[in-house]
Amino acid sequence: MKIFAGDIGGTSIKYSVTDDHGYMMFFHEAETEREKGGPYIIQKLEDLIAGYPDIEAISISTAGQVNIEEGSIIYANENLPSYTGTRIKDILEDRFRVPVMVENDVNAAALGEKHYGAAxxxxxxxxxxxxxxxxxxxxxxxxxxxxxxxxxxxxxxxxxxxxxxxxxxxxxxxxxxxxxxxxxxxxxxxxxxxxxxxxxxxxxxxxxxxxxxxxxxxxxxxxxxxxxxxxxxxxxxxxxxxxxxxxxxxxxxxxxxxxxxxxxxxxxxxxxxxxQLGNKAGLYGAISLHEGVKHIGKI
Ligand SMILES: [Zn+2]
Missing domain, CATH: 3.30.420.40 (ATPase, nucleotide binding domain)
Structure with a gap:
């Protein structure tokens, strides 16, 4: 399954796309421009995803407290203004018509370490x-x-x-x-x-x-x-x-x-x-959210 994985933080949006086997093919970073607020950040994320039209799933790791069932932001502090309440899963599924998983960035990083890294x-x-x-x-x-x-x-x-x-x-x-x-x-x-x-x-x-x-x-x-x-x-x-x-x-x-x-x-x-995975841990964890891609190797 080809997955777009994104990790939204206060400084940068890190992202990658996997091949059919879950291997990350590259590691890129774009500036979050967090001061422009939640709607801008999500638009920027959409623009990044749109560059990969053949993806079959999307995994997002993000700062803030996340409702994983809704794939929405329960609460984000002033670091990411106007981000609280953002329904990331709904927005991305409506636009890209593929399954979307969303997880808190620290949880995602822990999952990354569990499946691919130190744990x-x-x-x-x-x-x-x-x-x-x-x-x-x-x-x-x-x-x-x-x-x-x-x-x-x-x-x-x-x-x-x-x-x-x-x-x-x-x-x-x-x-x-x-x-x-x-x-x-x-x-x-x-x-x-x-x-x-x-x-x-x-x-x-x-x-x-x-x-x-x-x-x-x-x-x-x-x-x-x-x-x-x-x-x-x-x-x-x-x-x-x-x-x-x-x-x-x-x-x-x-x-x-x-x-x-x-x-x-x-x-x-x-x-x-x-x-072990440093600033890529969140992306690894995000990828592991989709069934069937766990325990697959690294870039
Ligand atoms: Zn405190």
């Missing part, structure tokens, strides 16, 4: 993605655990500090205000106003900047504290760390070291693994 050998695992915020997915018996209203796994909003830093969700002291990449860069800027992004941070640490190494170390401690709570709740055999920041071995190493300090020794069999 192939695990039927139970947690997946966390560190970026602007902290996203999470829970896989139990090889299936996503979705919760009562489909919104399980919002790890980024665990309350870590009463009366702590205000969060975009309207609450205070949320995990992502301390453990996300945004939080790391905020603290790095305080230590050195010249350090404004992750790439710079790691380059400066590599050059021996001790202060920034301390910032990274204390961020890793915050990231690990949240994971420790999750490990105590779920007792998973494996936790997969995703997001650009975790492509750095130093981040994964520091977070792992801190984690083992924060968990009870009886939980210490848990493995901390970095994502």
């Amino acid at each position: 192939k050998e695990y039927s139970d695992f947690l997946f966390l993605t560190f970026g602007t915020g902290i996203g999470g997915a829970i896989v139990i018996d090889s299936k996503l655990y979705r919760g009562f209203t489909g919104s399980a796994g919002e790890f980024g909003h665990m309350n870590q500090y009463p009366n702590g830093i205000e969060c975009g969700c309207g609450k205070q002291g949320c995990y992502e205000q301390y453990g996300s990449t945004t939080a790391l860069i905020r603290e790095a800027k305080k230590a050195d106003p010249g350090c404004t992004n992750g790439r710079q941070l790691f380059a400066m640490i590599q050059d021996g900047d001790q202060r920034l190494l301390e910032v990274l170390d204390s961020w890793a401690n915050e990231a690990a504290r949240g994971i420790a709570s999750l490990v105590h709740i779920f007792n998973p055999p494996c936790v997969i760390l995703g997001g650009g920041i975790m492509e750095q071995d130093l981040s994964v190493r520091l977070v792992s070291e801190k984690l083992y300090q924060h968990i009870m020794t009886s939980y210490s069999g848990v493995k901390i693994i970095k994502s």
Whole structure:
């Protein structure tokens, strides 16, 4: 089955088309232009899909909370304005007359890791993605655990500090205000106003900047504290760390070291693994949503 797979994020729309066997034939990215809002983003997605008239199915991974039965956006924050309520499945099925599946991007990435990546050998695992915020997915018996209203796994909003830093969700002291990449860069800027992004941070640490190494170390401690709570709740055999920041071995190493300090020794069999599929995980997971294409190889 030839599938168009799209992954809609705040920065880019990643997309690919598979051959008949589910192999991705290319990997492209287009700018989301998120400030133009939901209807524009969907029109842009339609234009991309229209370039491949022989596809037989469409799989979409997207930011925001997703109603998977309706293939619609239950809620998206100000990162994607006017996106809440978008009926992606209806819009694309009306236009292209092929089956459409829609899944939340973090869930899709977890499925990607399950079928093609770091979690192939695990039927139970947690997946966390560190970026602007902290996203999470829970896989139990090889299936996503979705919760009562489909919104399980919002790890980024665990309350870590009463009366702590205000969060975009309207609450205070949320995990992502301390453990996300945004939080790391905020603290790095305080230590050195010249350090404004992750790439710079790691380059400066590599050059021996001790202060920034301390910032990274204390961020890793915050990231690990949240994971420790999750490990105590779920007792998973494996936790997969995703997001650009975790492509750095130093981040994964520091977070792992801190984690083992924060968990009870009886939980210490848990493995901390970095994502294997990186920013393609969502596309892999999206492709796996259509029956009959699971467990097929990579590009
Ligand atoms: Zn929050």
